[in-house]
Amino acid sequence: MAHRRHSRSVNRWSFSDDSGSALMLVIGVMAVLFLMATTLLSFSVYLTTANKHQQDHTKAVHIADAGLNAYLYELRHDNNFWTTNPRYPATGTRTQDEGTWFVRADPPADGEPLTLYSTGHLTSSDMTSTVIATVRFPTFADYMFLGNASINIGSGATITGKVRSNGSINNLGIITGAAHAHGTITGMTGSDRIYGGIFPNQPLVDFSQVTADMASIQAAANSAGTAFPASGAFGYRMLFNGTSYTLYKVTGGTSTGNLTTTVIGAGTIPACGVFYFADDVFVDGTYGESVTICSSRDIYVIDNYVPTDMDSRITAGLVAQRNIVVPTWWPTVPDNMTLCAALLAQTGTVYGDISRTPVKNSITVNGSDSYYTYGYFASGSPVTRGFRNRYYNYDTRLDLYPPPRYPVVHDGSLKVNTWIEGANVLN
Numbered sequence: 001m002a003h004r005r006h007s008r009s010v011n012r013w014s015f016s017d018d019s020g021s022a023l024m025l026v027i028g029v030m031a032v033l034f035l036m037a038t039t040l041l042s043f044s045v046y047l048t049t050a051n052k053h054q055q056d057h058t059k060a061v062h063i064a065d066a067g068l069n070a071y072l073y074e075l076r077h078d079n080n081f082w083t084t085n086p087r088y089p090a091t092g093t094r095t096q097d098e099g100t101w102f103v104r105a106d107p108p109a110d111g112e113p114l115t116l117y118s119t120g121h122l123t124s125s126d127m128t129s130t131v132i133a134t135v136r137f138p139t140f141a142d143y144m145f146l147g148n149a150s151i152n153i154g155s156g157a158t159i160t161g162k163v164r165s166n167g168s169i170n171n172l173g174i175i176t177g178a179a180h181a182h183g184t185i186t187g188m189t190g191s192d193r194i195y196g197g198i199f200p201n202q203p204l205v206d207f208s209q210v211t212a213d214m215a216s217i218q219a220a221a222n223s224a225g226t227a228f229p230a231s232g233a234f235g236y237r238m239l240f241n242g243t244s245y246t247l248y249k250v251t252g253g254t255s256t257g258n259l260t261t262t263v264i265g266a267g268t269i270p271a272c273g274v275f276y277f278a279d280d281v282f283v284d285g286t287y288g289e290s291v292t293i294c295s296s297r298d299i300y301v302i303d304n305y306v307p308t309d310m311d312s313r314i315t316a317g318l319v320a321q322r323n324i325v326v327p328t329w330w331p332t333v334p335d336n337m338t339l340c341a342a343l344l345a346q347t348g349t350v351y352g353d354i355s356r357t358p359v360k361n362s363i364t365v366n367g368s369d370s371y372y373t374y375g376y377f378a379s380g381s382p383v384t385r386g387f388r389n390r391y392y393n394y395d396t397r398l399d400l401y402p403p404p405r406y407p408v409v410h411d412g413s414l415k416v417n418t419w420i421e422g423a424n425v426l427n
Contacts, residue, residue: 161394
């Protein structure tokens with residue numbers, strides 16, 4: 001009997017242990033399920049909140065973008081809109097759908113783009129976001145060739161960069177950029193011949209509007225002390241050496257190519273980067289800052305004209321009301337010449353003076369070439385005067401870093417270089 005009682009006692013304690021373990025297991029599972037449910041609920045709330053925040057942020061960005069587009073619309077119709085409306089709207093924010101926007105324009109420094117800050121505010125959540133855009137107007141330096149007349153590109157010719165004509169383009173060569181023409185584009189027009197596409201029936205480029213840009217250059221040069229009147233002689237010579245220049249009055253030698261000169265000044269390239277001459281100017285040397293030379297007459301390039309560093313932002317512009325001339329037969333012109341600049345002849349052409357021998361080997365133009373009428377750097381086949389070989393390479397730096405105050409193509413278009421979100425700029 002005692003043995004059986006002992007056995008029952010053991011069994012009872014065994015049943016008690018199993019029940020406690022099961023209870024603990026149930027409690028543990030319930031705790032885990034509770035934690036999982038709480039975590040899932042918290043995560044769901046977090047996702048809902050984050051999604052709402054992202055939606056509100058996106059709406060605020062869209063409102064800011066609407067303000068930016070409104071300002072760009074005004075700029076397309078008035079290139080100087082930013083000068084009279086640096087805060088837009090001037091009276092306060094503008095209501096846009098679910099919120100308001102406000103735009104501030106920072107004036108462009110010399111050689112830098114116009115910067116626009118557009119802040120959008122979403123009324124329902126008080127969310128604010130700002131987009132920052134840098135904007136340029138297209139310039140004559142955007143194109144390897146920009147001509148007022150039709151352009152014919154021969155077989156075997158390769159042109160790097162874009163081409164634009166106020167007439168038509170007939171292409172038998174290769175254009176690595178796009179082709180734009182007021183008229184038609186004929187010849188070899190496939191993507192293996194014109195890489196950037198063809199764009200006929202484009203607006204005319206008005207060369208007469210360059211006059212206003214030249215006046216702006218003259219005004220800036222006047223303020224900087226780098227505007228020069230008629231010389232009373234044969235013009236001026238500008239010799240660059242890095243950031244410095246020496247200015248000469250040309251007193252003779254234009255008929256022989258051996259200039260006689262008198263030093264009349266020296267200095268450094270001014271912060272505005274521009275020089276203006278109411279006379280012919282003879283240019284050469286190596287420039288160490290971005291610079292634009294403007295002449296109311298002709299510009300002669302009489303030796304190599306290059307930057308100190310082609311891997312930098314340093315670019316140069318030559319803007320002549322009449323012609324830009326390389327006197328190929330002058331002794332100062334090297335046998336293998338390099339000219340790195342954006343060239344613009346408002347009423348004339350860019351050409352080589354090939355009136356005399358000898359024949360030089362080559363000219364390489366790294367830059368751009370805009371002209372009213374087409375000019376030549378050689379004559380004869382084989383070449384009997386001028387440069388035996390001609391190489392034209394578009395300087396891609398000109399697209400982002402045009403020379404100071406370089407003339408703008410007023411065709412209603414804009415170039416938005418960058419678009420980013422940034423710190424809020426409130427009214």
